[in-house]
Amino acid sequence: MPLDSLTNSATDALRAAGSYVTDLMTPTLRLGVTGLSRAGKTVFITSLVRNLIVGGRLPFFKPHAEGRILRAFLEPQPDDDVPRFDYERHLTALSAQPPEWPQSTRRISELRVTIEYEPTNKFMRMLGPARLHLDIVDYPGEWLTDLGMLDLPYTDWAETALGHVKRHGDGNAAIGFTQFIEALPAVTLDAHAAEQLALEGARHFTAYLAEARQSNGGISTLSPGRFLMPGDHEGSPLLTFFPLARAAEEGDALLPLLQRRYESYKTHIVRPFFKEHFSRIDRQIVLVDALGAINGGAKAVADLERALSGVLAAFRPGTNTWLSSLISHRVDHLLFAATKADHLHQADHDRLEALLRHITDRAIARAETAGASVRVMALAALRATREAEAKQGNEKLACIIGTPLPGEKLDDRVFDGNTEVAIFPGDLPADPAAALADAERDDNSPRDLDVIRFRPPRLALAAKDGQPLAMPHIRLDRAMDFLIGDRIR
Template sequence: MNRLLNIADEARLTFANLADTASDLAVPNLRLGVTGLARAGKTVFITALVHNLIHGGRLPVFNAAAGGRLTRAFLQPQPDDAVPRFDYEAHVAALLEDRLWPRSTRQVSELRLTIEYESASYLARKLGPGKLNVDLIDYPGEWLLDLPLLKRSYAEFSAEALKRARAANRSEIAAPFLAELSGIDPDGPEIETTAQTLSETFKAYLAACRQDSHALSMLPPGRFLMPGDLDGSPALTFAPLDIPFDAAPARTGTFRAMMERRYEAYKTHVIRPFFRDHFARLDRQIVLVDVLHALNAGPDALTDLQVALGEVMTSFRPGRKSWLASIVNRRIDRILFAATKADHLHREDHDRLQAILRKLVATGMEHAQFKGAEVDVLALAAVRATREATVKHGGQELPAILGTPLPGEGVDGERYDGKSEIAMFPGDLPEDPESVFQTVESISPNSVEVDSSLQFLRFRPPRLDRTAEGMKLSLPHIRLDRAIEFLIGDRLR
């Protein structure tokens, strides 16, 4: 299949774009997609962005706020009746009252933030105050990895999935699934119980790949890891089979025909609606990446992450902003890749973290820029959970971070109660980003590489400071203002 959408879907998308354009005539609208693979911090990013804009956060690089042109920001009713609302209030309560991180993204959700501002242009100010609706679209990055499947046959999917499963870094994890697969005759009769068993072992293999010790990212089909209300449906009950890449069509009634039919149903009922109704309507996109998680798992995890991010970039429809063209064929004109949890490192290492992420997405960046989109790379912490300090260790002064580990977190055999603040030396990232793809040794806390404790130690959200009047300040961050400026700043001029 050469097209991501069929003619009927393209027509529906065009009508949706026409409706969006009509509403823009009253108040301009920008649809911002927020995604990332597991544990990247999507929910935290949206919550922190909205909280800082509504409560007048410290945003010195966000020009509209720094220049005093931001009049106010407030939430509006949910714009799409069929899409769940992003539960902003519950996430703020978790961060501020319980000092716990919100639950991870499990489905598509949406939130409308309206920003009122004064234009930087004298002539525009004479026309009155400006207003911009920002629709924040939150969706799991694992679903993004499904989009390339729209262009792949079942035989192609099977060949690629089994090649990954049999690779040196996965074969042991995939052993139960591969053992189950070895007893399957693709040309044998279709048996439901066999399909269920094979599919469950395949899903268990994908889930094991995602565990902290492996931290692998290339795990399509993405909905297998978060099935939601489709759990147990035939569209989610299939697995790859050992068949040639260019195999002839399956005979009716065979096990292979059954698997192929369900794979096509997955594309029809799961992937295509997500692409048509959500992804293809985005104007801007931020992709959050937990680089530190992959670093701690080693070169295999980093290489796998690099492949996954490359697949992500092939799914985007980048291009220059054009009012007329966007009515028929909407394009993403700005993409930001952000390495999250920068507060786990001292600021001296933030440039190195950005350099590693830049290498991970280099090929995709070139493609998007060639198509006319603006692309940037950034190290950030949407909510800063630590502070910086200096500690003495072995007669040396080392840059340290101070924070309160979550209850039960531990390092070097010590467990924390969630109440005590600790100081730790986070280690130094290498100057050469190439080196992190080559070393296979575990990194000790005294190394000049990455501290292996970062893989396990998670800090509680910070206790917010209060003003003299007793009011809580906005959530602290690292470079959230730079991200906001890149993503929406040009629309507030």
């Protein structure tokens, strides 16, 4: 073998070994992104990743502002058994003419972005660029409410769930479920008949959960979280049980079947989720559509609060002995973000933040998230409106300009999805308690705030790949700085 080819292959081998070692040594930060359905998770991740990759406008993301981010790029994620976050498809929807919001997603997904940067430390700088793997995990907030089931025997869970049905018993599905329970025979001897009843009961109970969610502004607070968000378990027997309160009878096949399914649901769905995904998260953002809830009225706000405290229980060290023993490290940065802040004029952003703080304060106090650094922020991951001032008599009104989605209504007007309008969305009360009281008024009374949905903004597209050059946002950079900034040093 000629000498220089030997030298070449030796250098290649060394380089390969070097990059292998670098890769092994590259630290990983796992960022959990969660929120109840429609909170804005998909838009948040898509915008964060795009802005990182193309170097968007991020003045408050310090490593970027200091010019130390050399590049950011997607790499294959580490977990082969988790679906990949469909970044490209979401980006394509947002780049369409007219732009569309991404489709709703209902299961866990993951994406790895590698950030190459210049270290702040002089000595480290001499070794060349450093790298950080950012693994972003998107999962439905509803799954966190299942944590409460882990310490709860079937009987206690059933009692709580049936109490809920009793309190909200006026809908069709609630009536259907109650009638089903009342018509059950006291004892079901036959195993096949018990199976059929379990299936039918689960169908009724799922319909009830959907109805409860519908009447609560789209928020579901009741476990099992997977009945409405089955992820990959759609149609699985693990999801066929329902709450039943009755004493054990000799020879009855139904109650033991329901108890067994309930336990299997915990063993095969809830525990693995907390063990394999949740316990590995380093940083967490909880996205909250507080404006949507305010707009939805009293029940929606109360339900949002309840759901959030369910979600927060998962971050409370020592709440659940099983979970505490599992989490060797705990989430050290926890961010609550009120999403879609672009529905309000910036003059109201502080109020939105105060409102979220007010809602989560009660939950955080209960959750005693001691040790973790917790922050609350109002943001818009993708800003769909711009601001303007309009004059009404002598008064100046802070308006927002955007294109409402087709079918959106304001007073008597129905929008067609093509027309840009300036609207005065109203103000949030300065006192968060007043905002909640406002929402708690009779649902038919006029509200101080109008929240309508807008089309995504038309973005400047890169000639190369026809995808957005950057995404306008509100405070996304501050959120990034809090969540990952200190790890890019």
